[in-house]
Amino acid sequence: AQSVAQPEDQVNVAEGNPLTVKCTYSVSGNPYLFWYVxxxxxxxxxxxxxxxxxxxxxxxxxxxxxxxxxxxxxxLKKPSALVSDSALYFCAVRDRxxxxxxxxxxxxxxxxxxx
Amino acid sequence: xxxxxxxxxxxxxxxxxxxxxxxxxxxxxxxxMFWYRQFPKQSLMLMATSNxxxxxxYEQGVEKDKFLINHASLTLSTLTVTxxxxxxxxxxxxxASITSGRANEQFFGPGTRLTVL
Numbered sequence: 001a002q003s004v005a006q007p008e009d010q011v012n013v014a015e016g017n018p019l020t021v022k023c024t025y026s027v028s029g030n031p032y033l034f035w036y037v038x039x040x041x042x043x044x045x046x047x048x049x050x051x052x053x054x055x056x057x058x059x060x061x062x063x064x065x066x067x068x069x070x071x072x073x074x075x076l077k078k079p080s081a082l083v084s085d086s087a088l089y090f091c092a093v094r095d096r097x098x099x100x101x102x103x104x105x106x107x108x109x110x111x112x113x114x115x
Numbered sequence: 116x117x118x119x120x121x122x123x124x125x126x127x128x129x130x131x132x133x134x135x136x137x138x139x140x141x142x143x144x145x146x147x148m149f150w151y152r153q154f155p156k157q158s159l160m161l162m163a164t165s166n167x168x169x170x171x172x173y174e175q176g177v178e179k180d181k182f183l184i185n186h187a188s189l190t191l192s193t194l195t196v197t198x199x200x201x202x203x204x205x206x207x208x209x210x211a212s213i214t215s216g217r218a219n220e221q222f223f224g225p226g227t228r229l230t231v232l
Contacts, residue, residue: 043121043225043226044159046222090159101147103161103221105158105159106158107157108157
């Protein structure tokens with residue numbers, strides 16, 4: 001069965017420090033991987049995706065993520081956190097071989113950046 | 116580009132009434148739209164996949180007669196919550212998918228907050 005795990009419900013980091021939001025996946029075949037951010041009472045905003053190519057993917061707002069096939073992980077990172085980065089972050093996966101392009105979401109990680 | 120809108124952004128209704136939520140792709144044609152619901156502090160749960168001109172495919176456990184989905188055109192899908200009850204109160208989010216060239220990427224609407232009294 002396909003699944004995505006975000007092991008941390010919340011990540012706390014001081015402004016200016018690097019941040020990491022963890023994500024691991026389990027799918028058959030090679031996945032498409034996504035990160036989305038959600039601000040309160042808003043829809044999801046796309047941050048970045050991995051399809052193929054370089055394992056390090058750069059996205060919006062200075063975020064990046066590293067695809068690690070051996071560890072089946074796709075952790076989200078940013079070198080220097082901002083207070084405005086505080087939001088709910090979702091990792092998602094779509095099975096390339098799937099009949100539809102359904103996304104499977106992780107449970108979300110709340111990022112809190114302290115000034 | 117790739118903007119998805121939802122209307123209304125929030126709605127309050129009485130128990131037993133029906134509520135319609137619209138999802139529009141504003142600057143692209145979407146053959147597939149998805150409907151999700153999200154409870155507070157929880158992840159998105161896919162309710163159904165909607166393809167233009169055909170019946171929606173509902174996820175297991177989602178009542179198709181309660182959550183009516185219509186996808187009449189390549190830019191509009193509607194979700195009607197029939198005979199709404201307080202337990203239907205939730206945040207409903209739609210997404211629209213471009214069929215080619217963008218790896219079937221989904222673009223999400225801003226969501227609709229439904230409160231059933």
